[in-house]
Amino acid sequence: MSPPSRVRVQRHPVHGVLLLDKPLGLSSNQALQKAKWLLRAEKAGHTGTLDPLATGVLPLCFGSATKFSQLHLQADKCYETVVRLGRVTSTGDAEGEVLREQAVNCTAGQVVEVLDRFMGPITQVPPMHSALKKDGKALYEYAREGVEVERAPRAVVIHDLDLLDMDLTGEAPFLRLAVRCSKGTYIRTLGEDIGAALGCGGHLAALRRTETGPFGLAQCLTLQALEAMTEAQRLACLMPAEVLVAGHAPVTLGADDAARFLSGLRRRGDWADAPAVAVFGEQPRAFLGTAHAKAGELIPGRLLSPIEIQQTLLQNNPSSSLETSQEALTS
Incomplete structure (x- = not known):
């Protein structure tokens, strides 16, 4: 068969x-x-x-x-996390092998004081169980082989660190935290470092990302x-690609300038200098790509192709005819 x-x-x-x-x-x-x-x-x-x-x-x-x-x-991130105190694991989270257990003897006041220490700019050593690469190989691959490699500390920023709940005396003592942080922050490392600072160790028991940008x-x-x-x-349910450049300064070009911009040509205008610009076509209204503006010139960055723009317009308005937009974007 x-x-x-x-x-x-x-x-x-x-x-x-x-x-x-x-x-x-x-x-x-x-x-x-x-x-x-x-x-x-x-x-x-x-x-x-x-x-x-x-x-x-x-x-x-x-x-x-x-x-x-x-x-x-590059966007800031927000998380809610549970740090299980008194237990250190090989991976820094609940999946790892338990390496040691310690009594939790800290007070609520000491927790608040330790959390304050982690506010603002801090340095972290990336965990071995991460996708960060060393010599072209992910750290977690070394970790699976039982190899630990040297990692340089990284500078990150903890913008907010709020204590939502805690239990220091139960069978499974924990802290539940809300974190707003810069890019590159390892919440697993943050949990381990907080546990170490409290003198009892800890690992991440749960993690939920609540915001990104x-x-x-x-x-x-x-x-x-x-x-x-x-x-x-x-x-x-799809949002347009331009939501990823919402913080860029918007510039709208007429049909002739839009077509030339899409071919990679700089355009001249009275634009203020800006390091990050989101560029749109006027007729039809469409996202064209990114640029930066300097000395009255709009300098192309990452661009959509005319076919991508046509497909997006058709996807968003399936009943429309794209003959006019095709001419505008390729003339």
């Missing part, structure tokens, strides 16, 4: 940003691949990983939006909700 044939998914161009509430137990890439399959998308990426034991806001980029996903890595949990969809939708409903 011949094996059953696999159903081949017909993929097509999809453009935009989907805000996913990543579930527990899936890696960021696994969550991305599920969403990509549901949308039948040709090209997809995400804007920074969440560990399998972490949940919460994970922006997924499709098509032309992947060109700007790196910009979002301008995006929050209220805007996110679960995979279960996405699965229950029709394909048209899923496409309607």
Whole structure:
């Protein structure tokens, strides 16, 4: 008997940003691949990983939006986390082997005092169980081989560190914290360092990302909700690629300038100097890409192709005719 044939998914161009509430137990890439399959998308990426034991806001980029996903890595992040006190693990989280257990003898006042020490600019040594690379190899790969490599401390900023709840005397003492931090902050390391400063050690028992840049949990969809939708409903949930450059100064170009800008030519105008500019076409209204403005010149950065713009316009308005927009963008 011949094996059953696999159903081949017909993929097509999809453009935009989907805000996913990543579930527990899936890696960021696994969550991305599920969403990509549901949308039948040709090209997809995400804007920074969440560990399998972490949940919460994970922006997924499709098509032309992947060109700007790196910009979002610079964004501040917000988390809610539970630090289990009195127990140190090999990975700094609940998945690791327990290395030692210690009594928790600190007071509430000492907790507040220690948390204050971690406010503002701090340095962290990246954990071995992380995707950071050393000589082209991820640290977690060294860790799986039982090899520990030297890691240089990193400067990060803890903007806010709020104590939401705590239990210092129960069978499983813990701190529940809300953290707002700069890019590159390892919450797992923060939890370990707080436990060490309290003299009892600790590890991360739970982690949920509640915000990343301008995006929050209220805007996110679960995979279960996405699965229950029709394909048209899923496409309607996509946000335009320009949400990734919301902090850029906006510039709108007429049809002639837009076409030349898309071909990589600088444009002259009365624009103020700006390091980050989001450029739009006027007719039709469309996001063209990024640039910077200097000395009256608009200098192209990352650009969408005319076909990506046409596909995005059609995706957002399937009943429209794109003949006019095709002429405007390629003339």
